[in-house]
Amino acid sequence: MPRILIMNAGTAQMSGSDLAAIQLLLAAKSAWRSVWFAQDGDIIVSPVAIPADLLSFAGATLKFDPSTLLLLVPESARETPVLSDCSLQCNTVVERINRHIRLRNPWKISACYSTEGVARLAAMLGIPQNGDAFALQRGPDLLNRKSHFRQLATSAALPLPNGCVTTSADDLFRAVTFLKSETGSVILKLDNGAGGIGNIILTSEESAPLPGARDTRRALWPSLDPDALWSEIITPSCKTVVVESYHLAHSLFYLEYEIEETGSIAYVNSGNIRLRRSHDRSERALVWTGLELPSDLSHAQCSTAQAHAYRFVELARTLGYRGMINIDAIFTTEGRLLFNEANGRWGGGSVLHSIAARLLGPNYSDAYVISSVRNVQSRSFGAALDHLANESCLFDSASKEGVIPLAADHEAGTVECLVIARDRLAVRNLEHRLLSII
Secondary structure: OOEEEEOOOOOHHHHOOOOOHHHHHHHHHHHHHHHHHOOOOOEEEOOOOOOHHHHHHHHHHHOOOHHHOEEEOOHHHHOOOOOOHHHHOOHHHHHHHHHHHOOOOOOEEEEOOOOHHHHHHHHHHOOOOOOHHHHHOOHHHHHOOHHHHHHHHHHOOOOOOOEEEEOOHHHHHHHHHHHHHHHOEEEEEEOOOOOOOOOEEEEOOOOOOOOOOOEEEEOOHHHOOHHHHHHHHOEOOEOOEEEEEOOOEEEEEEEEEEEOOOOOEEEEEEEEEEEEOOOOOOOOOOEEEEEEEOOOOOHHHHHHHHHHHHHHHHHHHHHOOOEEEEEEEEEEOOOOEEEEEEEOOOOOOHHHHHHHHHHHOOOHHHOOEEEEEEEEEOOOHHHHHHHHHHOOOEOEOOOOEEEEEEEEEOOOOEEEEEEEEOOHHHHHHHHHHHHHHO
16 A cells, blocks of 8 residues: 655654754754655655655665655645644645545555544545544644653553653752652753753763763752753743652563554554763763664563563553554663653654565564664765765675665764664674675
């Protein structure tokens, strides 16, 4: 069944209306890497143009014909690289899609984020889908807010860090004062911040940057200024902050599921979240280097985490949500399982899983390990492709191992790559070779 792929990462529903430059850049990069979802005959609605070399290489690797795709970039998205609900419903987009879909039936809509605008577009095109009624009431927002996650996860009896939802500087001060005694550290999370951008960790002692926040700082508790802290973390569109006791992690991982149109729940994948210290020692945040699938959890840990996560996904299904949903969690250094947040949308591992399933088969995690390597230095996508080809590192369909460049960030001069090998040691060796080549 051909699909209408809507690459609406970074929308106001996901990140609030105060879109920072970094969020706009992430939205554009997300669109480029999401090209790897494409199949013959799909329609792609993107906030940015898709580079021809990327599209050609994706087609050659995944065995689809890029010339069969219809690519739409709404005029309004060309000014700001985010697909708003308004741009999705503009006459030009609706008319062009309508003319195209008359040629084949049936069609399916697949969006990064299920917004009210996506549901209205589906109605305009005559492609009703289960979950649209929930989206029309902005229900998916419940699954993309940290405050709502605590509320829903408590209802589903997930193990959570001690914490609370605050809506004022006074609330924040009381929460921090109470929670700091448990571990000596607390984390403050902006309700609609994405990728840790809005988070701050306060510690009793000096500390190197810790996972999950844009800044790790020592707090002099008696002289803590809650008003200044509150003003620093909130934004004009978001004045809710979650405060939690902060626990050091032994394992950082996620679990991803799909709630299908029928209401069936399918486990999709799980992976490790990989971080490293910045080469700039003054940097107060860790660098996200990529994901590794499957996660390296023990069988017992994985079973325990999935049993808890399934209850949350079942609750989302009962509420009416349909689509992808991913849940972040940790095992602490003491071995406790704690869940951090959920996102009702495509996750960072969604594209990686899709590529691996198409190249290696649906049970690839039984015999392969895949990892994404972000921020590989290269002046362009084409340059990275040439280097890898010259060094015989590109993914080989016969051996089913190698490197696949996914998308380039032209501003930063970097490329994200996918590494595929038979085990974790082989993946590490390929990663090392990749970084030495480029």
